[in-house]
Amino acid sequence: MNTPEWLKPGIYGALMGAAFIGIVGFSWGGWMTGGGANKMANAMAHDEVIAALVPVCLDMSRTDNERVAKLAAIREAATYKRRDAVMATGWATVPGSDAPNRDLAKACIEGLKLDAS
Structure with missing residues (x-):
């Protein structure tokens, strides 16, 4: 042609x-592409679910009979091991789940610091 x-x-x-x-x-x-938008939406949804579950974690910590001992263990743990300490208390285990959630434990630490002071 x-x-x-x-x-x-x-x-x-x-x-x-x-x-x-x-x-x-x-x-x-x-x-952005559809894949990028989907990835961003999933990340935002995950963050919002974790934020919604923080009050559950804090409520579990408030009603725990061994709260004082567990909070002392969390405070005594090194900063980088506090998430594991919260997971060991069982407060970061969502009702209906078998294993603790690492992201929830991290978010719960921030709430516990505010709650403890």
Whole structure:
């Protein structure tokens, strides 16, 4: 197919413009793929579920008969081992689950610090 000479600059301009718009849109325009949007939505949902479960963890800590001893053990643990200490208390185990949730334990530590002071 022979393209007229006067049409070639228009075709090149359209192709370069489309590439430029795509690059700018995905880089600075806030565009994203469906997979990226799905990943972001799952992360947001996970964070919201953990935030909703923190009161359950704090309530379990308040009603625990061994609260004082367990809080002392958590405070005595090194900073990087406090999450494991909260998991060992059972406060980070969601009702209906067999294993403690690491993210919930981390969020519960922050609530316990506020609750303990």
